[in-house]
Amino acid sequence: EAGVAQSPRYKIIEKRQSVAFWCNPISGHATLYWYQQILGQGPKLLIQFQNNGVVDDSQLPKDRFSAERLKGVDSTLKIQPAKLEDSAVYLCASSFTGHHQETQYFGPGTRLLVL
Amino acid sequence: LAKTTQPISMDSYEGQEVNITCSHNNIATNDYITWYQQFPSQGPRFIIQGYKTKVTNEVASLFIPADRKSSTLSLPRVSLSDTAVYYCLVGEGGSGNTGKLIFGQGTTLQVKP
Numbered sequence: 001e002a003g004v005a006q007s008p009r010y011k012i013i014e015k016r017q018s019v020a021f022w023c024n025p026i027s028g029h030a031t032l033y034w035y036q037q038i039l040g041q042g043p044k045l046l047i048q049f050q051n052n053g054v055v056d057d058s059q060l061p062k063d064r065f066s067a068e069r070l071k072g073v074d075s076t077l078k079i080q081p082a083k084l085e086d087s088a089v090y091l092c093a094s095s096f097t098g099h100h101q102e103t104q105y106f107g108p109g110t111r112l113l114v115l
Numbered sequence: 116l117a118k119t120t121q122p123i124s125m126d127s128y129e130g131q132e133v134n135i136t137c138s139h140n141n142i143a144t145n146d147y148i149t150w151y152q153q154f155p156s157q158g159p160r161f162i163i164q165g166y167k168t169k170v171t172n173e174v175a176s177l178f179i180p181a182d183r184k185s186s187t188l189s190l191p192r193v194s195l196s197d198t199a200v201y202y203c204l205v206g207e208g209g210s211g212n213t214g215k216l217i218f219g220q221g222t223t224l225q226v227k228p
């Protein structure tokens with residue numbers, strides 16, 4: 001079974017530039033998550049999709065971050081404009097139904113450095 | 116929302132058994148306890164999940180006392196490849212169906228030769 005795919009793996013940009021990350025979840029998984037992991041900390045949930053609808057985006061900085069999952073499969077996360085504090089690893093995860101405490105499967109992440 | 120407390124770091128040697136204890140005093144009645152493992156440059160990976168008493172799989176054991184206010188992840192005979200960060204998570208509780216995982220800082224386990 002193929003895992004969660006993410007691209008790119010690394011990205012370096014200057015502040016105020018824009019950047020986009022792509023995620024393809026495990027086939028058949030209805031729920032997709034985007035997490036932000038700052039160095040030395042645990043991942044923090046940014047947004048959760050159930051199929052192509054948003055379930056939770058309470059911690060997404062909506063003035064600069066946006067995400068979509070138009071066809072209920074793959075997803076993109078965008079930052080525009082980027083700030084220095086956005087330097088982090090952006091992890092995508094998926095689960096079969098998204099039910100409470102169901103196992104989540106994580107991708108390798110995209111490491112973003114904002115200069 | 117149940118908060119978890121676990122040691123920031125632990126050291127061990129190859130071949131030893133490692134026990135990582137997590138405190139979750141405010142765990143709700145219907146919460147499960149879940150542990151994830153994260154290697155450098157990888158996303159977290161599910162290790163084990165339990166509700167009460169003892170759960171064992173091919174990777175680890177999870178011990179949960181009757182009051183469920185703490186839990187212990189046990190890794191038998193660790194090897195260098197077990198060097199990683201281990202996260203203890205307790206479910207959001209209530210009737211929520213969001214599947215939200217709240218990660219703390221985790222425990223960094225360093226296995227030495």
